Amino acid sequence: MFDVTRYAAAADEIVQAGRFLYQRGWSPATSSNYSARIDGEHIAITVSGRHKGQLGAGDVMVVDLAGRAVQSNCRSSAETRLHTVLYELFPDVGAVLHTHSVKATVLSRLIDSGQALVLEGYELQKAFAGVETHESVLSVPVFENTQDIDALAEETREWFRAHPEQPGYLIRGHGLYTWGRTMADCLRHVEAFEFLFECELETMRVRP
């Protein structure tokens, strides 16, 4: 069982995040999904197919860390397992956001298969929790897109088990996943990634 007050607080954070991310153009149409931790075994997550700029409390449901719906007849996000593996892997993660911006989508298609996007030399890298200097190297893996979410979830589990300090990943032609200790941290990470993606794309444009 979960605490209803904590669920309500998590749902409210998700609704507010949806408004912000939709307004920024990073969650168009019914794309994207968001979650927030309720306790050690439960998360609040968006219901599948809902418009993320117009979320209400009824568009956020509870699942356990195996991805099973708790006290709801709704279908949770099709990508629920991509969220739950992160909560399983990192007990201090409190929120996970998945977005579908143009820049994340285009950049993910420009990185060679098997390669990661390497970010280094940017002062804004310090927006990521635990990063102290522009001299740090962030490695953003690009996973191939698939409709087999369970398989992709296991791929991400293995990669991040080996690289726990990295703050996000791309899915080719699809979008970004990032997380944080709090929803505010997580939103800051989305914003930082968007800035860095734009820098990378602009650098490729002027220096092909």
Ligand SMILES: CSCCC(=O)C(=O)COP(=O)(O)O
């Ligand atoms: C309309 S975008 C295709 C599905 C997707 O990638 C997504 O992020 C939204 O899926 P959900 O089941 O969470 O609504």
Ligand SMILES: [Zn+2]
């Ligand atoms: Zn998606």
